[in-house]
Amino acid sequence: MGGRRGSRTQRKHFKQSRENVWKRPKTESSSDPNNPAWQPFATQNPSFDEYYKEQRIVSPEEWDAFMEMLRKPLPAAFRINATSQFCEDIRSQLANDFMKSLQAEAIEGGDLEPIKPLPWYPDNLAWQSNFSRMQLRKNQTLERFHEFLKLETEIGNISRQEAVSMVPPLFLDVRPDHFVLDVCAAPGSKTFQLLEIIYHSAKGRFLPDGMVLANDLDVQRCNLLIHQTKRMCTANLIVTNHEGQHFPGCRSHKNISNGSETTNNLEQSITQLLFDRVLCDVPCSGDGTLRKAPDIWRKWNGGMGNGLHCLQIHIAMRGLSLLKVGGRMVYSTCSMNPVENEAVVAEILRRCGGSVELVDVSNELPQLIRRPGLTKWKVRDKGVWLPSYKDARKLQRNGIVPSMFPSGKNYADLTNNNQKSENGESVNAEDVVQPDDTISSIDDLEEEVSDLPLQRCMRIVPHDQNTGAFFIAVLHKVSHLPAIPDKSSTSQGKLSTRSELYENLSDQATEEINGLEVSSVDGADEKILEVASKAEENISEMALEAADEKISEETSEVDEKISEVALEADLVDDEPAGGAPESNSSEAADKKTDSAKTGEKRKLQIQSKWKGVDPVLFFQDETIINSIKTFYGIDESFPFTGHLVTRNKDANHVKRIYYVSKSVKDVLDLNFRVGQQLKITSVGLKMFERQSSREGSSAPCSFRISSEGLPVILPYITKQILYASPADFKHLLQYKSIKFADFVDADFGQKAADLMLGCCVIVLREGK
Ligand SMILES: C[S@@+](CC[C@H](N)C(=O)[O-])C[C@H]1O[C@@H](n2cnc3c(N)ncnc32)[C@H](O)[C@@H]1O
Known part of the structure; x- marks a missing residue:
């Protein structure tokens, strides 16, 4: 792994596993139960059982309840847009109308509550209905509720979103002046939520001071995001299309204005794109969405998470390097697999060496039921359990890296009796065994335990509160990242990963400093000493910057390729559905x-x-x-x-x-x-x-003024604006053309006649 080549392979791997999550193959029979060829999704998979029983993500006593819930369809959940002017009306319609009117239907279906607010979501803004999406679509009695959901979603007053997927943005502690990076953002449910939080907490000020930068690798999925967020009508969003792990550094040495700024503002302009908050909702195997996407049962295998582990680390590390010191980052997946979760968090903590802390958020959102992260787990590869990296070596499993294991240890480092392996890494001669050596029983093997506070991570499991599964870790950057060698995945003589770049660049920086120190001691040159200590302070920054430059050169090549492909496929040249720029x-x-x-x-x-x-x-x-x-x-x-x-x-x-x-x-x-x-x-x-x-x-x-932009500029318009009575407003909506004399309010008719030719704004005057 590592380098461009590695990331492409990972992308391919991701795309394959992605299909498991989102697509049902066209060749599959229809979902019509009257069709004899139709088969319900098999909601079992022996490897899944074996894998998760061994990982002990739930206790043996809970296993049956866990599995039973995983086989049930997922209840529909949605969020009210807190910034919508109809927010209060919608909340009250749900509480006073639908909660009661849907009761009869719910009792018949064996549920006690038809719809209820999610207790852990602030201000009763998120709701869960105990009807599945399928029931909502098929049942006549639920039609009015379904129509309500559809209409309000279209307008942007509510957003359909899986309950657990609403959790990560809540732990980001976003404020209205924050710059937020959503590294893997499409299709945009969490981006929308982040924007809502920024706007809502800005409490009706003109526009919030913060912004969200939503990025995704996949251009088609970016278009989905643009369509989704267009409902928010926001001026505080940028959508980009980069590989998250190679997101550009945007560091400027110059402070040049575009000519539009006063000197005062110019002094405050930013010189580097850093963020107060970063959300890394990384690509994952997605088995937490089994209830929503039951086709995963059939396709699931124990190796799916292994293939994504390194990409997840790289994306998270890049997220941390773009985070301001003092900032917060949330790492999340919709997978239950510890190799994609705790192992990734453990590795980034190791690489960050104290500059990043795992935050204990047990006091935040107390009503949300969650389990502590695991401190021990095992790795499975091609049907074989590997309790430590030592075992992976014995069996020559090339796709397995030390960071997948709880200790993160590359055992070769610990011995004196080393030799070089094929890829240049040290191997204890005693550990070198033939590939046909097999590990007979898992019970015979030594179990690794992580000494990091991984219990501060959170795993949400389906049977705790009738949801999907999710994993969340909250990280706090306490100081600049160090230059860290990436020993776990180094291939000799080649700079392939970001950490290797750090290492190499920081070595160069250290050499420079050492040189300066020698000359300063020899010549007692205070100036040089000062420069040297400054350079020392800036090691990680220099390393970061140069790494950024190198990475962004490489990235642009690949991204240009992606653009070309998109152009060929007519993805880029079409006006997007949403009409955004x-x-x-x-x-x-x-x-x-x-x-x-x-x-x-x-x-x-x-x-x-x-x-x-x-x-x-x-x-x-x-x-x-x-x-x-x-x-x-x-x-x-x-x-x-x-x-x-x-x-x-x-x-x-x-x-x-x-x-x-x-x-x-x-x-x-x-x-x-x-x-x-x-x-x-x-x-x-x-x-x-x-x-x-x-x-x-x-x-x-x-x-003309566009309807999307109107709410922002409306308070500042003084001409071409009229206030109509409800009757005249209705007429305007009803008829294509009306004579000025035909308006009910003669004064309004006169003012309309006085307007200049072109666009005008008509505001509905409050009726009785
Ligand atoms: C779990 S989904 C994100 C869901 C999204 N946060 C939301 O709430 O709607 C993961 C996303 O990562 C994107 N992705 C995959 N590899 C990536 C990479 N290397 N860099 C950035 N995005 C990537 C995928 O296209 C996918 O849209």
Whole structure:
């Protein structure tokens, strides 16, 4: 493993295992029970039983209850969007209407409570219904409730999300001014939740000071995320498409403004993209979702977690390196497997050597039932139990690494009697055995126990509170990460992992310091001593920075490849479902022939560092901005300068103008300064759109306000805005055209007649 080659293999492995979780093969028979070919999913798998019984994730006495719950369909869960203006109405409709009206149906089905708020989720904002998704879809009596869920989801007032998947963001302790990185974010349920938390805790201020950067490796899944988060109408989100383990460092040495800043603001602009909070909800084997995706029963095998372990460590390590000192990171998976969970956490704690602590959160969310993390577990490979790395060596299991085991020990380090193995690692000669040596009985083997406080991790199991399973660990960065050698996975003479880069770079830095120290002692040069001590302080930072540069060079190559593939597959060139400012915007190409469109688009994309991705540009055309300001009478206090972005360099052909928060603007500024390291697939809130109708294009202002952006700018609009009575508002919705004289409120009719040609805003006046 390690290096680019390793990560590609891991990605392939991930994609294969991913299918287990999300896809049912097309060839499989339909789910119609009247079809004779139909077979229900087998909800058993002997290897699963053997594996988890041995891992003791639940006690032997609980085993049957655990398995029984795993075989039941998962109840539907959803969250009310705390920032929605209808939040209170929805909560009360659930508590006062649906809780009662669904009772009869629930009793018939043997459940006591039809729907209930999840007791551990703050403010009764998350609910669980004891009806499965299937029941909701099929049962006539539940139709009204199902329709309610569908409609409110579409509008963005509620989000359907598995109950346990709501847990990780709650442990992140996000505040409104935080910069949050969601490293593996698609399809975006937790991103949406994070944005909600940021907005809700900002308590109605103009826009929160914080932002969320949602990243995912998979461009198609990024589009799902964009679609999902579009319902939030946010200016505080950036969506990027990178490998999490190689996420760019964005560190600038220069502090140059784009010309839009005052000196005061310039002093405060950021020089490195670091985050207050990081969520690493990493790719995993997903067996915690068995109740939702029962096809996993058939495909599950004990090796699935082993193949993801190293990738998970790399993503988590990158997350930690992008976390500010003092910041919090949550590592989570929807897998029950200790190799993907406790083993990963243990390895990152070892690599961070005291700079990162595992937080005891037992006092947080006390109503959430969870189990402490394991301190002992075993590794299974190709049907054989391996209690320690020593055993993996004996059996020459190349895919097994020391970090998968509780001690994390590479036993070769502990002996004097060493020899070099094939891959350059030391092996105790006594331990070298033939591959056909087998381990007969697991009971004969020595059991490893971790000495790290892994009981502070949390495992949620299904039968504790009728949910799916999840694993969560909360980490706190107390100081800069050290330069750590990655002994567990080193291949000789090759820099392949980030930690190896750290090691190598930190060695160089140490040599420099040693040199300086010698000369300073010899020449008693105080200046040199000062520089030396400063250099020493900065070792890990230097290592990080140089590693970032190396990694980001490598990443851009691979990411360009991904872009090419996406372009070929027409993923990038299509207008996305949500219409957000994705890389695929086709602004410049409007009203041109297809080939001219393609030519122009390619030209624009060439200006971008990322192939197939239109660059994000600050929109600074004063003529257009002033015409918008004047036409809508936008109050001077509305922050315009530097907050408008587009994907098109040619102002005459800009079709959409997006609005970004101050936090996002700062990140975009930095991204320019560091040579566009971020591959941005979506950013900003669509605020203005060029009028396309004939009447509209002859209006004094050629841009209309988009409905997504309206809530943000509404309080600042002083012209082209009218307040209608409910009766007139209804008429406006009902009829395509109305004569001014026909409005019920004559004054409203007169004001409407006085409007300038073009877009206007009609606000519904409160009725009686
Ligand atoms: C468990 S899912 C994340 C679910 C998401 N956090 C949510 O709540 O909706 C894992 C995600 O990781 C992405 N992924 C896989 N390998 C990755 C990598 N190397 N870097 C970043 N993302 C990756 C997958 O595309 C997938 O969307």
